[in-house]
Amino acid sequence: MSQLAVNNFSLALAFALVLVAVYISNREKLGLTKDIFYSISRAIIQLIIVGYVLKYIFNVNNVLLTAAMSFFIVLNAAYNAHKRNPNHSKHYLNSLLAIFISTYVTLGVLVLAGAIKFVPSQIVPISGMIASNSMVAIGLCYRNLHELFINQRQQVLEKLALGANRKQASLPLLHASIKTAMQPTIDSAKTVGLVSLPGMMSGLIFAGVDPLHAIKYQIMVTFMLLSATSLGSIIAGYRTYVDYYNDQLQLRI
Incomplete structure (x- = not known):
C-alpha cells in the first residue's frame, strides 16, 4: 500500500491555489484579500497547535x-x-x-x-x-x-x-x-x-x-x-x- 506524502513542495503548490483566489478577489475588487490571508494564517496556526495537543493526548490516552x-x-x-x-x-x-x-x-x-x-x-x-x-x-x-x-x-x-x-x-x-x-x-x-x-x-x-x-x-x-x-x-x-x-x-x- 502506497503512503500519502505531503511535503513542503506539495504544500507550496496547494498555496498557489489560494493565490488564485486572491488574484480573483483583487481583479474583481471583492475586498476578500485580507480575509483570505487572515483565515489561512489562523487555520495554519490553529492546526499546528491542535496537532501537537492531539499527539500528546493520544499518547497519554x-x-x-x-x-x-x-x-x-x-x-x-x-x-x-x-x-x-x-x-x-x-x-x-x-x-x-x-x-x-x-x-x-x-x-x-x-x-x-x-x-x-x-x-x-x-x-x-x-x-x-x-x-x-x-x-x-x-x-x-x-x-x-x-x-x-x-x-x-x-x-x-x-x-x-x-x-x-x-x-x-x-x-x-x-x-x-x-x-x-x-x-x-x-x-x-x-x-x-x-x-x-x-x-x-x-x-x-x-x-x-x-x-x-x-x-x-x-x-x-x-x-x-x-x-x-x-x-x-x-x-x-x-x-x-x-x-x-x-x-x-x-x-x-
Whole structure:
C-alpha cells in the first residue's frame, strides 16, 4: 500500500491555489484579500497547535484528558454559535446547552452501541465533527429567526394583540428557522455518495480501508449528523425565541 506524502513542495503548490483566489478577489475588487490571508494564517496556526495537543493526548490516552478535550471543543463551538446570533439580548447558555446536549446525546449513543470506543483517537475527532455541524445549524437557526422577527414583526404583534401567547405568535417563525437550519444536512444526506464522498469515508479509503467498510462508517456519520443538527437547532430555537420579548410580551425589536 502506497503512503500519502505531503511535503513542503506539495504544500507550496496547494498555496498557489489560494493565490488564485486572491488574484480573483483583487481583479474583481471583492475586498476578500485580507480575509483570505487572515483565515489561512489562523487555520495554519490553529492546526499546528491542535496537532501537537492531539499527539500528546493520544499518547497519554487518559480518560479525564479525553473528556476535557471533548468538552473544550463543545465550549468553543457554543461560543462561535453564540457569536452568530444577531439578537442583542442573546444568552451564551442557550448555545452551550444546545450543543452540549446534541453532542453528548449523539456521542453517548455511539459509545453505548459499541460503534466507537472511549479513546482519544475516536472521541476527540467525533466530538469535533458533531459539535461543528451542530454549531453551523444553530448559527443558521439564529440568523433566520432574527430576520423573520424583523420581516414579520407586524404579524407577530397582531397575533399578540388578538390574545396569542409568545409561543403561539412565534411558532411559524420558529418552525421555519429550524427547517432552514437542518436543510443543509438533509441536502447533504440526499447527495452523499452521488455528488460527494465525505471526509470520514474518504479518510478511511485513503488509509486503505475497504470501501464497503468505510461506507458503514459514513452511514453512521450521516445518522449522527442528522441527530445532532436536529437536536441542536430545536433546543437553540425554542430557548432563543423568548429573548425577543420582554416581560410585558412586547417585542424587543
